[in-house]
Amino acid sequence: MAKTIRIGTRDSELALWQAKTVEKKLNDLGYKTEIIAVKSQGDIILDKPLYELGITGIFTKTLDIAMINGQVDIAVHSMKDVPTALPQGIIQAAVLERANVLDILVHKGNTDFLEKEATVATGSLRRQAQWWNKYPNHTVVDLRGNVNTRMQKLNDNHWNGAVFAAAGLERINLKPENFISLDWMIPAPAQGAMVVLAMGNDNYTIDAVAQLNDIETEICTSIERQFLKTLEGGCTAPIGALAKYNENDDTINLKGVLLSIDGKQKLEIEKTVDISEWKKIGFNCAQEILNNGGIALMAEIKKVLKK
Template identity: 85%
Template sequence: MAEKTIRIGTRDSELALWQAHTVEKKLNDLGYKTSIVAVKSQGDIILDKPLYELGITGIFTKTLDIAMINGDIDIAVHSMKDVPTALPKGIVQGAVLERANVLDILVHKGNPDFENPSTIATGSLRRQALWYNKYPNHTVVDLRGNVNTRMQKLQDNNWDGAVFAAAGLERINLKPENYINLDWMIPAPAQGAMLVVAMENDNYTLDALSQLNHIETEICTYIERQFLRTLEGGCTAPIGALVTYNEDEDTLHFQGVLLSVDGKQKLEINKTVDISEWKKLGFNSAQEILNNGGTELMQKIKESLKK
């Protein structure tokens, strides 16, 4: 097959472009030809509705999926935490890049005193529920848009702070001085990782992408997403998961959480297993949560989100 130019589809936000250019550079370094194709996303256009109300878990990924199925682009680069656990027919995971910072951070307006009622902004149900669980007397308001838009909205409003993924801000040098690491907040499944997808019949591109794959990140994010999928969360239920690999002992540590939307109920799991158990770790952990009240809680969440 003749060498082809791999067309990289991306949304036109600063972070999405950064991710696309990062993958482009890695492919160029391996000798592949590439071009960047910007595609506008519905998620960037409809800014007045919370994401989970739009009924689409993969709103930012959907436009790129369609462009790929239509043959306009060859690959798409996503923040892995935004990608639905079931990929569309014909599209497959080509590479998971080495994970960056997994933490959520609070960007604040200076000396936050959380003992007093505060107003915190986030568009994520998981962050909202975890925040209410820790600070029940606070108010959490919705915050939408790409990273730059959200940063601007924080400046323009009288909120005390807003929650961001550290990785996104670090990638485009937007992380300010006044932030706090929220190390008590279990991140979204696959937070900090980037996923590159391609068409399953495109062997040339898949062969190129396989050279970018980071196996440790692939395994950890696989487990976290399996946990999410088994709980049937899509991207809408307040679900967090983080797997860390301990090289010295060859073990995996799993932390998972499912909360009610108001944060009053919290089901948690923490376990360390041998690396050989990785394939079912996410599934088994989710089953434990479902058997300990998770099934009823998921039902309640689905009903409350319908209202």
């Protein structure tokens, strides 16, 4: 008898939307499914910035344990939240077709503050560092919680705006009228992509989920995550990467950035290679950054985060 594939997810509205999207795709292929929602530490501890919690994969750890313990068969995540090194026994079973990769600034109807002193909220060191690099006179405050919680906090405070991933707001119809697309901000590696993890020894589930994989998204996110991993940055380091496939000439373009936490130092790289070279470009670009000041900058970042 065909088994029911148990889908593990966080219990936020966005996470449940992602799980239900995977569920529908599996159901359409004829598979039986069940959604099992759990709370992660990242959702429970909201009064500390992520980097202060000292755990990479804080949003994914709870589901990893549930999978290893046999409580769920797969876990659905925003791929940018997933550490580059997966726990032993767990594999990447599919990456779904990518949505909007951009960060957006949600504001309150007036953007004059961009030219003055202002307060902007984000819980991401990458967004904070890039914001300070462009707007050094602004104050950046910490903003934690799921998407709905963060939108409510923006409404409840006197902040001028807050930075969000466009994809998350679009998926649950929360994207407001008052926003600016931050096309100058390099997104988190794998931003806008959803990943499905499974146990490496569960062939039935792996075969089912593999049918959801989008090869272009898989390649581009793999490049970005390789760039991140080579720089030795956890999910919380100020690192951005975006790879794009150009079908006109069969090439891959990668933009990568590493910043100091205060945004004053910025190491950037952009390269385009033939698609046949895709497995090397993330590593090579990260090595170039490391060799041009990145080693010292990463050491400084780690020192600041340990305080």
